[in-house]
Amino acid sequence: MREFRLYAITGEEYHPGRSMLEVMEEAIKGGADIVQLRDKKGTKREILEKAYALRELTARYNVTFIVNDHIDIALACEADGVHLGQDDLPLSEARKLMGKRIIGISTHRIEEARAAEAEGADYIGVGPIFPTKTKEHAKPVTTEYIKQVEREIKIPYVAIGGIKLHNVDDVLAAGARRICAVSEIVGSPDPAETCRAFIRKIEAYTGGDKQ
Ligand SMILES: Cc1ncc(COP(=O)(O)OP(=O)(O)O)c(N)n1
Ligand SMILES: Cc1ncsc1CCOP(=O)(O)O
Numbered sequence: 001m002r003e004f005r006l007y008a009i010t011g012e013e014y015h016p017g018r019s020m021l022e023v024m025e026e027a028i029k030g031g032a033d034i035v036q037l038r039d040k041k042g043t044k045r046e047i048l049e050k051a052y053a054l055r056e057l058t059a060r061y062n063v064t065f066i067v068n069d070h071i072d073i074a075l076a077c078e079a080d081g082v083h084l085g086q087d088d089l090p091l092s093e094a095r096k097l098m099g100k101r102i103i104g105i106s107t108h109r110i111e112e113a114r115a116a117e118a119e120g121a122d123y124i125g126v127g128p129i130f131p132t133k134t135k136e137h138a139k140p141v142t143t144e145y146i147k148q149v150e151r152e153i154k155i156p157y158v159a160i161g162g163i164k165l166h167n168v169d170d171v172l173a174a175g176a177r178r179i180c181a182v183s184e185i186v187g188s189p190d191p192a193e194t195c196r197a198f199i200r201k202i203e204a205y206t207g208g209d210k211q
């Protein structure tokens, strides 16, 4: 998959009165280089419609597009990939359907990360690092889990969960070089500027290289 460093996920509950497409376009303009459609409420048809619109937007900006949870929708709209959790279709089955497209897997402990890597995930999500209202009942894994993944796992990983501009330095100091956020980006009055601020923080650790 193409390199990435700032992963923006939709969260329409955080921007009442503003359209999802407008907010995600601002995030992309600010430097988000991978976008995920995450909609836990809509019907399949509603999610499909949003997926088509986001596919068009991301293609225009040459940004990677991932659909959360729904392999059928990812395939229908020709997304670049799908993101699956531990209770979704197993990776081996998902791979049969997705072929060479990207499959990302959520992990919460090192055994899950090892399994995802061994089974051929393209990247893993590592989190939630901190408590978050976006996924309220998930237990935080802390930055210690980032350090474990950093030591052992070779495929790309992205840190997620409760990551804000005020605490992202702790995540970067633990070794993460790819950051994912929902509320901090899409709930911002200026999503583009928030993304630029995240990128500046990441670049303070990478010296500007995508790695
Ligand atoms: C990049 C990324 N990482 C983790 C998740 C969480 O996925 P999951 O555990 O399936 O939970 P839901 O997002 O479906 O509530 C993610 N979506 N993206
Ligand atoms: C989808 C997901 N998976 C783990 S934490 C999380 C929510 C991240 O949202 P936020 O950036 O608002 O904490």
Ligand SMILES: [Mg+2]
Binding pocket: 068, 069, 083, 084, 085, 088
């Ligand atoms: Mg899921």
